[in-house]
Amino acid sequence: MLERKFYARPADRLASALLGQILVHETDEGRIGGRIVETEAYLGSLDAAAHSFRGQTPRTKVMFGPAGHAYVYFTYGMHYCFNVVAGPLGTGQAVLVRALEPLEGVGFMELNRKQTEIKQLCSGPAKLVQALGITKAYNGHDLTKPPLFIEARNGVPKEDIVTTTRIGISQAAELPLRFYVKNNPFVSRP
DNA sequence: CCACCGATTGCT
DNA sequence: GCAATCGGTGGT
Numbered sequence: 001m002l003e004r005k006f007y008a009r010p011a012d013r014l015a016s017a018l019l020g021q022i023l024v025h026e027t028d029e030g031r032i033g034g035r036i037v038e039t040e041a042y043l044g045s046l047d048a049a050a051h052s053f054r055g056q057t058p059r060t061k062v063m064f065g066p067a068g069h070a071y072v073y074f075t076y077g078m079h080y081c082f083n084v085v086a087g088p089l090g091t092g093q094a095v096l097v098r099a100l101e102p103l104e105g106v107g108f109m110e111l112n113r114k115q116t117e118i119k120q121l122c123s124g125p126a127k128l129v130q131a132l133g134i135t136k137a138y139n140g141h142d143l144t145k146p147p148l149f150i151e152a153r154n155g156v157p158k159e160d161i162v163t164t165t166r167i168g169i170s171q172a173a174e175l176p177l178r179f180y181v182k183n184n185p186f187v188s189r190p
Numbered sequence: 191c192c193a194c195c196g197a198t199t200g201c202t
Numbered sequence: 203g204c205a206a207t208c209g210g211t212g213g214t
Contacts, residue, residue: 040197049197051210059210077207079198096197126198168197188198 002143002150007068011041011086011093014067016179018084018095019156022103025132026147032108032132034100034122035153038180038187040166042083044092048171052092062140063092070148072129072139079126082134084143084150098125098167098178100132101186108133124188156181 002021007014016039024033042050044063051073052063062071063085071083071094086093100122102109109121109131122128134148143149159182166178167188180187 042197051197054211057211073197074209075196076198077196077209081197083197098197124198166197170196 002068002152004066004068004144006152007084007143008087009067010088010091011043011095012177014084014086014093015039015041015095015177016158016161017155018097018150019161019179019181020153021155022151022153023097023100023128023132024104024149024151025134026149027105027108027133029108030105032105033151034102034104034128034132034186036097036099036150037101037184038097038099038178040096040098040179041086041177042094042096043177047175047177049166049169049173049175050092050094052094053171056092060092063094064090065140066142068143070134070138070141070143072134072136074136075126080129080134080136081125082129082138096125097128099123099180099187100128101184102131119185123186127188 044052052060067087069085083094110116121131164178
């Protein structure tokens with residue numbers, strides 16, 4: 001399980017460091033998890049696309065808290081997305097996890113997603129939240145503790161990381177803050 | 191109090 | 203290409 005120190009770096013560096021790590025939800029029924037293959041960094045007050053750009057509000061409170069906690073937000077009236085709070089403390093930086101390669105508890109993912117096509121289970125930020133059974137109750141949860149945590153694996157070598165602009169934003173759209181594993185079939189889009 | 195709109199998804 | 207769906211946010 002990754003320790004606090006791992007998370008305490010700025011979001012752009014954390015976003016690439018998270019590639020290859022395993023996100024796990026330990027439920028009563030068993031483990032559900034996958035390898036992180038796509039992320040985006042949000043840089044707080046420096047980044048007009050970040051929810052935390054205009055300062056702390058009730059919704060963005062956890063983004064300004066300690067690194068390594070979960071920021072789970074509701075959007076489009078029906079979807080939730082999962083972020084990892086980055087450092088330094090108080091800067092409102094976070095990493096959006098956008099896609100996983102399904103590894104454990106694929107049967108539970110299929111039930112949660114109401115479909116069995118493997119590439120459709122976790123290939124999007126709201127899809128993976130649904131697949132793993134992550135709820136708004138995990139907003140603020142400390143990821144260094146079960147039942148929702150990240151397991152350490154070898155990181156992805158720099159030459160296998162593709163950097164692009166972020167998806168679905170209009171502000172600061174030109175910043176190269178999206179990262180994904182080269183040639184991985186489980187990313188939300190190439 | 192009210193109007194606007196979104197770090198998306200799935201169907202047409 | 204676009205509707206679905208609703209809480210957060212900011213202005214009145």
